[in-house]
């Protein structure tokens with residue numbers, strides 16, 4: 169897939185002086201709630217008003233959205249505030265209704281992105297339509313699936329594109345509702361620098377108190393903007409109450425965010441940065457040297473084991489190494505999860521190498 173500057177024209181043409189802000193309630197509940205929220209958001213940095221009309225819920229019985237009757241409320245938002253409007257579409261029928269009610273931007277939810285059949289159905293329904301489509305990441309951490317969905321829209325002739333990073337489903341995460349797994353978004357940015365990347369901290373955090381922190385990380389990683397769930401009365405919201413903020417709180421978040429420059433031309437900054445980068449280059453080469461040495465020894469162990477017909481996987485030894493390294497890492501100020509991930513990767517490679525021993 170090739171993404172060009174023309175695929176982000178919808179965003180560039182807005183000529184914004186700050187990252188794009190898409191805000192509004194998780195769900196449209198009543199006309200009054202939608203319009204009140206929108207009018208308060210008008211006095212913030214919000215450029216696009218969002219509201220879920222159809223809500224895909226994990227289990228039946230929850231509030232599944234007001235449906236079509238909510239679409240004229242969004243049209244009123246546009247008329248009365250001048251903000252663009254966006255909602256999630258989950259099938260061809262949603263597309264037809266959203267277009268009938270002049271929704272400006274459509275987004276594809278995480279539970280839809282995982283299903284290429286449904287994505288294709290929506291892409292086909294959008295043929296010949298000149299509206300931006302934003303694709304949320306799939307619930308599972310699969311960059312190819314995410315990009316595959318974008319590709320389906322591109323192939324269907326949708327030229328105005330973007331992606332939304334809402335984090336990845338996880339069990340028992342204390343800190344996040346959906347783990348960000350930033351490296352996936354960084355990889356995406358590296359491969360498609362012109363594809364607008366919008367952060368949805370509401371779904372990553374699942375709570376209000378960490379929104380600023382996660383949003384700042386997004387800015388530090390050069391995201392193009394945010395989608396933040398905002399409700400006139402968050403505690404009494406009909407869905408996702410814990411993660412929604414009031415328009416005033418959203419305003420505070422966008423004020424507190426520090427917009428970083430892509431770089432600085434200051435001589436002192438450049439000199440120090442270059443020095444540190446040289447240091448890192450040296451350390452990185454050392455890391456690769458050491459890894460090469462380690463894998464060489466793993467190969468020798470593999471040969472020994474093959475001769476003696478001994479199993480490659482040695483769980484006891486492996487647990488000891490992992491425990492020791494996590495402890496040592498903690499002394500060095502390294503996070504347990506970080507050390508664990510690195511050593512798990514090393515272990516897998518060590519086993520691969522031993523498997524290949526002839």
Ligand SMILES: O=C(O)C(=O)C[C@]1(C(=O)O)C=C[C@@H](O)C=C1
Nearest residue numbers: 466469480481482483485486518
């Ligand atoms: O100690 C061994 O038996 C090894 O094969 C080495 C090693 C490792 O890379 O550290 C690899 C596989 C085993 O599961 C345990 C440890």
